[in-house]
Amino acid sequence: MSRNRYILVNTLISYILGFSLFCIFAQEESWPFSHFPMYAKVYGTEFSRLRFYGITEDSEVRLDNSKYWHGLSTTNIDRVLPKIESDPERFIAALEHLKKAYFLAREAGAHSGPDIKGIRFYRCYWNLSLKDTRKKHDCHKLEFRYEYMFAEGG
Amino acid sequence: MASNISQIWNSFWYEPNASLASSPLRLGISRAVAVSIILWNHIGTNFESMGTIDPSMYIPIGLFSGLGLSIPSSTTLSVLTLIWKLSLVSFCLGFKTRLSGAIAFTLSLYLLGLVNCFGKVFHRDNATPFVLLVLAMSNCGTRFSLDSLIARRKGESLSQSNPTEYIWPFRLLWAYFGLVFFAAGYAKISASGMQWIVSEHMSRVLISHSLNWGTTPNELGLFIASSPMLCMFFAAGTILLETASPLVLVSVWARRLIPLGIFSMFMGFEVLLGFSLHGFYPLFTFFVPWDIIYSKGLKVANEII
Known part of the structure; x- marks a missing residue:
């Protein structure tokens, strides 16, 4: 793997993981990233x-x-x-x-x-x-x- | 310290090991299967009608407002839809793989993103752009593709000797899988805590689906809703599976059991709630040892012939 490609792939990995983790812990919705809150709040009567x-x-x-x-x-x-x-x-x-x-x-x-x-x-x-x-x-x-x-x- | 971190990082993302040997074939088949599923999910999807929606109903998501995008015309949308579907077919077959993958990813981000610009963000297609992006950036067209057949006819070989190229795409999609389901489990725990399991929540979700949408295909949902023990069992199982999903990155057993468990959960949603999360199905294909299945299939076929 060339150095440029190595940097590109590492940037992609860091971006997907980093932004996903941010959305999860900040409870942010930034499509296509999400914290997937469907049905998370308990339903009332x-x-x-x-x-x-x-x-x-x-x-x-x-x-x-x-x-x-x-x-x-x-x-x-x-x-x-x-x-x-x-x-x-x-x-x-x-x-x-x-x-x-x-x-x-x-x-x-x-x-x-x-x-x-x-x-x-x-x-x-x-x-x-x-x-x-x-x-x-x-x-x-x-x-x-x-x-x-x-x-x-x- | 820095060199240690770099060593761990490189070994995790790039080094083949016993549980994931370097396999261009496995990546190629995974591409073909995952993109076929995306194509199947959207074969009848018509984005054209969104072009008729009045701007008063347009509430753009961050990506669209950031880029200043508005609702395009119906003609533009039908042309883009056609190009998107053709690029998916080409990507699935592995023809001009890198280019068709790049087009498929860009248009999936645009067309599937536009669907979320009218007041409600749907989550069913979140995984599609990620799968297409990772595949488009990988060397998934070097085997099981028209590109490789064409190259072979010319006496060339597309497969790279560098095995690292066939490890990171799997690891990254496994990591994404783990994060998606961990996020869902974490959201439930942080919003509702143990109440999500021990309260009547699960029962009420099942009831709401049969009341409001009438989409529940049978009475099984109401049967489960009537049993507090069963509701608690399914709620606890859901939280356990979802929060444990990042284990797929580190354990071979977790890679076998957790995707199977979550896939069964999805089947349960179809039966009990009457809705499908088909947009996530392509992610499951990256856990299947297609190269082994292919070799065994070929061996059986040869024996029969």
């Missing part, structure tokens, strides 16, 4: 997720599946919206994007959902108990979060 509904003429239809959102997963939406809600302009642009994504996904054949007039979001709370699960209980509390009605002809 309650669990919540954002739930999406499309507003039709006379009812609501559940849209909590990534197939409706053309390139975004429901997890992405769940995480992005609370992070940007303090910026009204950006928040409206994001909701407008979700409208576009819904119809783009339908056009692409990813789903055959109805024509919707708007989107409504609720935070859904579950009790993490076996009793409720066995009875196939839905969430025990549905808390209204956001609603976005599409502009006419938009």
Whole structure:
């Protein structure tokens, strides 16, 4: 191994090990390095997720599946919206994007959902108990979060 | 003192020993298998639709904000996806190995990184860029590759006499494997301590998967969730395996048992939680003695013929 290559390989080894160790002990996330914190915090008795509904003429239809959102997963939406809600302009642009994504996904054949007039979001709370699960209980509390009605002809 | 450290370092990363003999063949087959898995994981992945996402939803990870990268157009993404997949095929076959490896690594960092720029950092593909980077920088194309076949036809040999070139890639990927799973175990202990094992956490994780996503493919998860002893057993086993994973660097037995244990744990996630951590599967290939399997396979094939 030449001297230059020896230095290059040692730099690679030191970088991967050094930065990985830094992320582990500083509990830092710097993709693709990570401290892999999935499921590390003990779950409480309650669990919540954002739930999406499309507003039709006379009812609501559940849209909590990534197939409706053309390139975004429901997890992405769940995480992005609370992070940007303090910026009204950006928040409206994001909701407008979700409208576009819904119809783009339908056009692409990813789903055959109805024509919707708007989107409504609720935070859904579950009790993490076996009793409720066995009875196939839905969430025990549905808390209204956001609603976005599409502009006419938009 | 400094020369002692340097000696230990060199002996650890570069010197062949009984447990890892210098083997260009083993590295070549490991490359082909690991890259095949990456290709299989992403054969149907479509990055193109990310090009339609509004910038209002873009929350770049450090790598992207540091480089000032924004969301590219759908056309750019579909072209990059095509180049990425072609480079993976070429790298897997060992054709223009160094170049195809470099392209595969760079585009994996970009395309798989972009997925994490919309509010949530997913961990399923963290290992992919590392595997591709280490392989691209190694001499993994000197055996079991089209490059070596082409060279042989020309009467040349690509294999280097320097055995050190075939040791460090394995050691580095074993070290990365050990750090990844140690990190997961350490995060659990530092965030929750013994509560992670003795509380109802494991049971609640299993319940949350069946409640919210409905992805649990059978009732086995709920059966385990109903037994505090089983939950404690699996939780303790998880922490033990994860925190012990750096032992793969120093013990032959650990290299046999820990990857097998963690692979079984991954299978458990698929069955109990209904999700796959397929992005980590390429790492397991570097623990398999492919050269021995290949030689034995060849011997059996010759006997049959």
